[in-house]
Amino acid sequence: MGVTADAGAAGPWLIAGLGNPGPGYAMNRHNVGFMVADLLAERMGGRFKRAAKAQAQVVEGRVGPPGPGSRRVVLVKPMSYMNLSGGPVNALRDFYKVPVDRVVAVHDELDIDYGTLRLKLGGGDNGHNGLKSLTAAFGREYHRVRFGIGRPPGRMPVADFVLKDFSSAERKELDYFVDRAADAVECLVTEGLERAQSAYNS
Numbered sequence: 001m002g003v004t005a006d007a008g009a010a011g012p013w014l015i016a017g018l019g020n021p022g023p024g025y026a027m028n029r030h031n032v033g034f035m036v037a038d039l040l041a042e043r044m045g046g047r048f049k050r051a052a053k054a055q056a057q058v059v060e061g062r063v064g065p066p067g068p069g070s071r072r073v074v075l076v077k078p079m080s081y082m083n084l085s086g087g088p089v090n091a092l093r094d095f096y097k098v099p100v101d102r103v104v105a106v107h108d109e110l111d112i113d114y115g116t117l118r119l120k121l122g123g124g125d126n127g128h129n130g131l132k133s134l135t136a137a138f139g140r141e142y143h144r145v146r147f148g149i150g151r152p153p154g155r156m157p158v159a160d161f162v163l164k165d166f167s168s169a170e171r172k173e174l175d176y177f178v179d180r181a182a183d184a185v186e187c188l189v190t191e192g193l194e195r196a197q198s199a200y201n202s
Helices: 029-044 086-096 129-138 158-162 168-191 193-200
Strands: 013-017 056-063 071-078 103-109 117-121 143-148
Touching (some): 013 168, 029 158, 056 168, 071 086, 071 168
Parallel strands (some): 013 071, 013 103
């Protein structure tokens, strides 16, 4: 069971979009977590700034409807590269005193069709280096918003596939899917995991 929408409403949630820093990676499939985090920051009217306490960029704000239904959040983009994401995220989790089950990782997922979303609490890393690093840093009982990117074509190595930009065909729907993923994050934080799963899992 995830944290209910009204449990400990005063404390922030920490939403970590996973990706690699630098313009060369910006449109890679592996960077869809950054894309979702950027959109959430835009919705909150905030800009990412360098964190004083970690190798990361952060935005603090609120998501959800104005009033008691909104939730405090800290958006995080680790600047350490994907396979070292756990260190910066855990440093900020400690600094903001966020329980592990109020951490949300937004990441690409190979074993789900492109654009499909799946939300869950806990579980394995399925070979994802960012999740491996988070789990090593603070355990596995954090929330995941899994953004499907599908499997590589033919015999293309997985590492090559995830570090390539979305194809021209995929980019036609990318904004819609990123927008939907941001909606799913907001729903998870404001209404709880079960409601978000019901609305966005497919």
